[in-house]
Amino acid sequence: VSQSRYCFGSGVQGGLDQYRDLVGVNLPLLVDGVLTDRAQEFDISNSAFHSCLFNIVAETSSQTEYTGTTAVWRSVFLTEKTWKAIMQRQIPIWCGVPGLVSHMRDLGFDVFDDIVDHRYDAIQNEAQRHQAVFDQITQINQRYSLVDCQTLRQQLQPRLEANFNKLLEYLRTNRRQVSNAILEFDYSTT
Numbered sequence: 001v002s003q004s005r006y007c008f009g010s011g012v013q014g015g016l017d018q019y020r021d022l023v024g025v026n027l028p029l030l031v032d033g034v035l036t037d038r039a040q041e042f043d044i045s046n047s048a049f050h051s052c053l054f055n056i057v058a059e060t061s062s063q064t065e066y067t068g069t070t071a072v073w074r075s076v077f078l079t080e081k082t083w084k085a086i087m088q089r090q091i092p093i094w095c096g097v098p099g100l101v102s103h104m105r106d107l108g109f110d111v112f113d114d115i116v117d118h119r120y121d122a123i124q125n126e127a128q129r130h131q132a133v134f135d136q137i138t139q140i141n142q143r144y145s146l147v148d149c150q151t152l153r154q155q156l157q158p159r160l161e162a163n164f165n166k167l168l169e170y171l172r173t174n175r176r177q178v179s180n181a182i183l184e185f186d187y188s189t190t
Helices: 014-023 080-087 100-106 118-122 126-143 146-184
Strands: 054-058 091-095
Touching: 054 080, 054 126, 080 091, 080 146, 091 100, 091 126, 100 118, 118 126
Parallel strands: 054 091
Antiparallel strands: none
């Protein structure tokens, strides 16, 4: 563990009890022994995060979060947490709703199925899915030393770059679509 970097729950101190038993340690986890604040968490130039090969993406969506009697999250959606992993050329492992990994595949991203067992993505029960994710993290941690990760990162560089370039492609396409939509509704030009 001394050769690993972990972060889980740096921003929210309150709702972490549900994960404590699954992870097996006190939460939040720290990066190099320091609690990361929200500004550091969103700083993609932060070398502590950028140096990691694997990124545990705790997506915002949670199928068991309710407002009154209505489930808050009913479908897959992706936030900056996923895109940050892609920008930092990392291998994401997702804690999110079922089907999120499949959706990333459908978008054309490499989810590194040859390295990460994403069968957790099909598990409907949230507690069982989270346990499967943590089991996968444990297996990866046991399989790869820090030196192995550094070597693997170099070997995977073309695939990591391809994911980054796919993200840039989506950004360019969506930027044009948004600009065109704004122009369509810009009544001041008509």
